[in-house]
Amino acid sequence: MADKRTTRSGGFARLWNDPTVRARTFQILTALVVVYFFWTIFQNTVANMERRGISTGLGFLSQPSGFGIVMSLIPYNETMSYGRTFWVGLLNTLLVSGLGIVLATIVGFIVGIGRLSKNWLVSTLSAVFVDTFRNIPLLLQIFFWYFAVLRNLPGPRQSMEIGEMFFLNNRGLYLPAPLPEEGMGVVWGVLVLALIGAVLLYRWARKRQEATGQQFPAIRVGIAMVIGLPLVVFLAMGSPMDWDVPELRGFNFRGGIVMIPELGALLLALTVYTAAFIAEIVRSGIQAVSHGQTEASAALGLKRGTTLRLVIIPQAMRVIIPPLTSQYLNLTKNSSLAVAIGYPDLVSVFMGTTLNQTGQAVEIVAITMLVYLTISLTISFLMNIYNKAAALKER
Amino acid sequence: MSDGKVNPVLPPPSLSVGVIGWIKKNLFPSWFSGVLTVVLGYFIISSLIPFIDWAILKADFIGESPADCTSEGACWVFIGTRLDFFIYGFYPESEHWRVNVIYLIFGLIIVPQFFSAVSARIKMILGVFGVTVFPALSFVMIYGSETFGLPIVGTSVWGGLTLTLILAYVGIVAAIPIGILLALGRRSDMPLVRALCVVFIEFWRGVPLITILFMASVMLPLFLPDGVTFDRLLRALIGITLFQSAYMAEVIRGGLQAIPKGQYEAAEALGLGYWQGMGLIILPQALKIVIPGIVNTLISLFKDTTLVLVIGLFDLLRAVQATIIDPAWRNVATEGYIFAAFVFWVFCYSMSRYSQMLERKLHTGHKR
Known part of the structure; x- marks a missing residue:
């Protein structure tokens, strides 16, 4: 009788003390708890959303939004989705x-x-x-710059300006916008070529230095190339670039690039x-x-x-x-x-x-x-x- | 030399010692550096003088109403009249003493930690009291309890600096145990547990706190069964705790990794089980070396508590925001923000000095 009990509990204890078995049991239990947890949340959410009449799915992404946005890098208006x-x-x-x-x-x-x-x-x-x-908390710094500094700048009519090109007022910072004309594409092309050339030059100079020990001022020549060549082409093409300078019309500025406050x-x-x-x-x-x-x-x-x-x-x-x-x-x-x-x-x-x-x-x-x-x-x-x-x- | 006389020691050239020597060495060591000194010096003086003029010389300090701000300088009267609001928010004035008692106890726990004359044992006892009994006591005092005859004060009127401190304190105290479990889980041998912990930690660390707060305020109610609602403050606290525990886990994991392998093996050799080994051998050492790290996360949490204003809680910054638009006062935005910045700065800077001090102190034994 006593013998039997020892063996039985001994068998159980052996199983209980086996690290692999314990690890597996524990992991299965964890998995069950996690799955149950998420399942409950899922159930509750579905029930709650039905009760409140909230629709589900991603269909809303194609509906028209109906609100404007003050600043957008891509064309946008209220009718878009x-x-x-x-x-x-x-x-x-x-x-x-x-x-x-x-x-x-x-x-x-x-x-x-x-x-x-x-x-x-x-x-x-x-x-x-x-x-x-x-x-100092970041949010506080943002508020400080926004409400205490930029909002307190003078209005558009009393803007601070630099050379009638840059204007700073409480509506934002106005910069001249570049207007590329015909021929600007060639300048960009030359710039890209010059960049590739500079990289190749740097590699060549390095290889040569490693092989022969002779040095070549690759970085200086490279910078001169990247800045100089497009500049020469730009001037040779007759400066194919115009500037859209912001102008005060009525109560606000028109044209140029605006950086909102x-x-x-x-x-x-x-x-x-x-x-x-x-x-x-x-x-x-x-x-x-x-x-x-x-x-x-x-x-x-x-x-x-x-x-x-x-x-x-x-x-x-x-x-x-x-x-x-x-x-x-x-x-x-x-x-x-x-x-x-x-x-x-x-x-x-x-x-x-x-x-x-x-x-x-x-x-x-x-x-x-x-x-x-x-x-x-x-x-x-x-x-x-x-x-x-x-x-x-x-x- | 030949007559055996020793030449007297000459004093150093007058240009290399004293004030002139210091200026020459530290301000004008080369011409570039000298130009930099002049330019920066001009910049500092030209901006500091008007600031001092505005903030101190021409400012109004004493008074009770907007009418007392007569000069051109800063209107510190505004801060003075609103100080109670900045500290307690909408907490009823007759009950302010309850918050004050908690501040006093808090001070009694914190202040001794800065003095080396206090024995380590007392610091320990105070620290343990601070993370166990103190939060419960604070809750009873601030929220109120019928059994102790304290009228209930709902969380919706909590605010100001008190709320900021509550958020930071609860965030850190609740995050430590969860962080320990996550850190242990991430270093566990069990693949499922490890994976779950990694996903949990990386998820909360990968998203901004603001989205978590949004989630806590709009999604949490959806997750709960019908009829169960959470207080707004509690929702924010849950969000903050989840976010903070992920960061805490990484800090503690750093400590666990710094403990030499021999310690783990020694624990096993002594026949200690996993929890005994961790609890008695590894964690006491690991937690000790990560205290500076914990203080650093506390600093960032303290600054992050300001974000709760986007979900409508009335922390110190929100209290300042709400009062500076009062039309009775002239534009006092700058004064308000400078005051709030100063309060946050004092807390964060002293915490960072404390953590640096600890780092220096703890660096001795564990440097390998």
């Missing part, structure tokens, strides 16, 4: 993120290098910049905020390169500039790239704060207005999140490729 509003919003998001990434990188690198400057004023000012803007405020805030983070990344990246590297390259007889270009920057970049990528991702995600000041980005146009009009919360929230997920995963995928190429190759 919700699908079109999605693209307008997405392009506006990509525009502000792209511009923001470029500007924040430039400012961030300048400030980051400035923090390491031997000049006391430069390093202190950079440190103050970083410590100030990193510790919403875009300006968002861009300023995103740039300054992200630049403060990038500056810290750049500083720590440069400081991570040990001093021995600088000394070794000096011992090899490299000049200061060459040391920076060939020894310090490549090694610092290895440390800088991964956190820099996550800053780019943050900037892209943070551009969704546009909704708070009414810049027509994806969240504002699609998750805001379109959702309010159609009520199809599930589809719209899912599409929007999917877009951001795709952007995030794409950027991190590309950066992983770069990272692999730049990582230490240990032999």
